[in-house]
Amino acid sequence: MAKKILLKNDHIPGIQSYDVYRANGGYASVEKALKSMTPETVLEEVKKSGLRGRGGAGFPTGMKWGFLAKPPGVARYLVCNADESEPGTFKDRYLMERIPHLLVEGMITSSFALGAETSYIYIRGEYYYILRILEKAIEEAYANGWLGKNILGTGFSHDVYMHIGAGAYICGEETALLESLEGKRGNPRIKPPFPAVAGLYGCPTVVNNVETIAAVVPIINDGGEAYAAIGIGKSTGTKLISASGHINKPGVYEIELGVPVEEFIYSDEYCGGMRNGKKLKAVVAGGSSVPILPADLILKTAKGEPRLMSYESLGDGGFVSGTMLGSGGFIVMDEDTSIVKNLYTFTRFYHHESCGQCSPCREGTGWMEKIMHKILDGHGTLNDIDLLWDIQSKIEGKTICPLGEAAAWPVAAAIRHFRSEFENYVKNPSSIRDVKHYFRVNNLEPALN
C-alpha cells in the first residue's frame, strides 16, 4: 500500500509556491519546534522516529545529530547533501523540483535542533535549474519571516544559502562535499575527525541527504513514534525509490518500507511490470554501488522468503545472496540485457569519478575499466575474469572513502551471479561484434552449450 508522507501534497497544483505550500500546512514544523519545543526535544523525536540517512548509508539520523560537538562560542553548521549523483537515483531532484519548500522547512527545523545559525544546500552543478527553484523558495521563506533574524520572535536566527557544485560524483561523500564547499578539489578527508567534530571550516557540522532533512518535517509534525509506526522493524517510515530501466512506469515512488519487491515491480501502483512483456533478468536495487541480483534472488531471499523493500530484507544473505537498499536507485533489467555491458558502464563511471587520492581506487578502477573494455572488444581471456575479481577484492576496504567499495561491489556481484555471461563473451568473441554498438543485447546464455 502506498503511504505518502513526503509526497503527500505532491498532487496539489502550485505546491511549488509558498502560498499554496503554506495553505496546506507548510512550515508547521518550524512553528511547533521553535515555539513549543527545545532543541533537545526535537532531537529526541528524531531519535524516536528511527529515521535513517536516506543518501545511501542508512546511518541513524538521531545518532548522527547526537554526535555533534557543541563547544561554546564555535559556529555549527548543517549542510544538505543535494549532490545526488549515484547512478539510478533521481529522487532528491524530484523532491526539490516539486516541493522545494519542504526541504527549506526541514533545513530550518533541523538547524534549530542542531543550534546551527547558518546552513548550506550543496547541489550538484548539473541541477542548476533546481538551484533557481530553491533560491526562489528561500527568498519566499525570508519574505515571510521563516528565515533571518529572530524567527517568529523566538530569538532563533537562521540563514540558508545555496551552493552549486560542478560535476563530481565524489562530492556526494560528506567530507569531499565539505572540501568542495570550501572551494577545493573534492578529495575526501581522512576520518577521524568526523564532521560532527571538525567539519565545514573546522567547525562541528552535520551533513544530511535531502530526503533525510525533508523527513524531519513530518516527524516533528506528527511525532517520532507515529513515524516509527510506519515501515517494518528498524526500517521505519517511508522511502523515495527512483525506479528506472525496463519497466512500464519509471519514476519516483514513495513506499512504506517493507513493500515486497515483487509487488513493487509488478503492481500498477508502482513500476507496473516489465516493459513489452519481457522477463525480469536482474535488478540493481539501491544505486550503482550495490550488488546486482538476478531475478530469483531479488524476488526471494536464499531462504525462499519474499524479499521486501527494507534495509534488512534487501541485505538478507549478505553479499553472497543479498544486496542493499542504498539510495533507493532501483534499476530493472529485462531478459535481453547484457550484464557485462551494463557493468562496463559502471566500471567506466567509477574510473571517471575516482578522485585519485588512493592508489587502489585510482589505479584499480582504471584497470577494471580496461579489462572490461578488452572483454567487450573480443580479446578477453578466462584469466581476465579472475583478474577482475582479484582487483576488486584489493580495492575494497583499502581506501579513504567508500568509493573504493562502491567500485568493487558491482564488479564482484556481476561475476558472482553472472559468470557464465562473462565466459561466453570470452569464448565466443564473434558474438560480441554483432552487439557491440547496440544497447539491447540479445541474451547470449543459450549459445553457451
Add this chain to the structure above:
Amino acid sequence: MAVAEIKFTDETLALVQKMVKRYPDGKHKSALIPVLHLAQAEFDGWLSREVMDYVASVLKLQPIEVYEVASFYSMFNLKPVGKCVLEICRTSSCWLMGAEDVVRHIEKKLGIREGQTTADGMFTIKTVECLGSCGTAPMLQCGAEYFENLSLEKVDILIDKLKQENKRRTYTELISSK
C-alpha cells in the same frame, strides 16, 4: 572570438560580491566554484588560463588554487567548446534505454565524433556520467536544460531548434519553462 580584455560585467561583479557574502569572513575561497561557473558562462563557455588568472585576482586567490579546482570538476571546460555542448548521459539506466544509439545518431548527423566540435563552432558532443534522469532516459543536457525521454526524432528536432536559435547555452542561464 578573441578575448581582448577579460573582465566581468559590472552586473556579474556585483553578483560575485553577493556570493562571497554567503560565507564567513575570510572563507571567500568557498565562492570559487560558483564564480567559475559565472566565468565560464561569460567568457565563451570555457576557462582559459587567462580567465582562471582573472578569477584568481577577483577572489584574491593564488592562480594554482583556481587551476586545481577547475581541472577537477567535469563541468568546467579547459578547452574551447561549441556554442551548444550536447552532454549525453551514458551510465547504466540511460544506456539500457538507448543512450548509445543517441550518441551514434548525433555523431552521424553532425559528422563529428564524441569529444569533437563542429567546424562552425556550433556543437560539441560530450558523453557524461549519470545526470539523475534515469526514469526519463535516455537524455541529454544542453546548457542548464534537460532534454529527456529522447527518441532519435526528438534529437533531430532539438538539433534543428538549437541551430536556429544560434546562441550559446550556458549552465547559469535562467530557464523559464521549468
